[in-house]
Amino acid sequence: MKLSEKSADWIMPLILSIVMTFVISLVTSAISLGMSEFTLLRWISAWGISWIIAFPTLLLVLPFVRELTKRIIKWANAN
Known part of the structure; x- marks a missing residue:
């Protein structure tokens, strides 16, 4: 099974959201609940x-x- 290049528009955010929320929810849950809870x-x-x-x-x-990233890079390269 092959996916098109266009599928990266939703696959990348899918993977990124899973990884980031996995880590952040672990840390915030441990801090807010404490290890005993x-x-x-x-x-x-x-x-x-x-x-x-x-x-x-x-x-x-x-x-x-x-788009913001492109503009920042363009601005930084202009200086």
Whole structure:
């Protein structure tokens, strides 16, 4: 099975949102709950909520971030 180059527009944000929310929800759950209250179920629940918000946000924001990045690089190279 081959995917088109265009599928990168949603695969990259998918993978990025999974990895980032996985790590951030683990850290914030451990800090806010403390190790005595921390459970796998609470962490996975927090991760799921985070991911549901993060993935569509990345899909919406990524085109603007790409454009801003291009402008910053162009501006930095002009100086």
